[in-house]
Amino acid sequence: MTVWRVEVTIMPKDGVNDPQGEAVHGGLRGLEFNCVQNVRVGKIISLSLKATSADDAIDQATQMCDRLLANPVIETYSLSAARMAMASEGTGG
């Protein structure tokens, strides 16, 4: 089995107030980055996990998001997977 790096990007849903994003936007305006139209602050969770394929890695991470990592009331998430390294020998990948 291969080890995959899955990156979970969690963002506040549209319509959910994001005071952190507004504060960062204010900071950028203070630095005269007036080109910035909107700022939203989310978080990235980086997972290293064993999976048989990229699809398998994404499937597992999707279950993790639905059960714990993201709260669907206030957040959305997106996932990406990249191959990291071979885990223990002899299991293929």
Add this chain to the structure above:
Amino acid sequence: MSSHPHVAVIGFPGSNGDHDAIHSLNIDVGVDATLVDYRETSLDGFDAVVLPGGFSYGDALRCGAIARFAPIMTPLKEFAEDGGWVLGICNGFQVLTEAHLLPGALLRNKTLRFHCFPCRIGVVNATWPWLSRCTEGETLTLPVAHGEGAYFVEDNTLAALESNGQVALRYLTDHERGVSTEGNKNGSVAAIAGITNRRGNVLGLMPHPERATNTLVGGTDGLRILTTLFDMGKAESKAS
């Protein structure tokens, strides 16, 4: 129901309102409150459960997100589903939303600041068990102490909560101090300070009734809520 209700106060790693709640319940309210560890797997013998304030699991990931998986949450869910009285205060409210025992979620205060001051709280619906000693429209002065108290639900859920009367408590504008400051300082949807589940046996609120049960700490309005513990038997017989 005995005349002396047994109340479980759940202690999670990072709870900091657990001993406040136990002291208030035992000394000021006069019930029999006991600290119950989050690793326990039974609530047998308890008449009501309080989830206290604090920062369970250091608020890792989201407030209440990890506490939801603590062993005690399995019997707690059964307890709530059986109609048992459950009160979630502050972090306890956050845990109840994460556990889907109450709808919605609590977000960062819109000010990005920790709020720690007395609030004027309006009783919206006094028919629910936990508010049955209040009157509709009554104002309670209760302290808040939270960084993430902005209640959020989507519009359609909010409409359902309003029509079911589940919006129990709201922040009021601070007229009494002669200032025009909006009372809903944390940015809660519809100024919501507390909600119940559909059945009314589960109440979650951001203000701290257990920190307002003695004139020594500035007020006794918390007793208006917590003394309803003595009415549990009556409320049940009324409902059935």
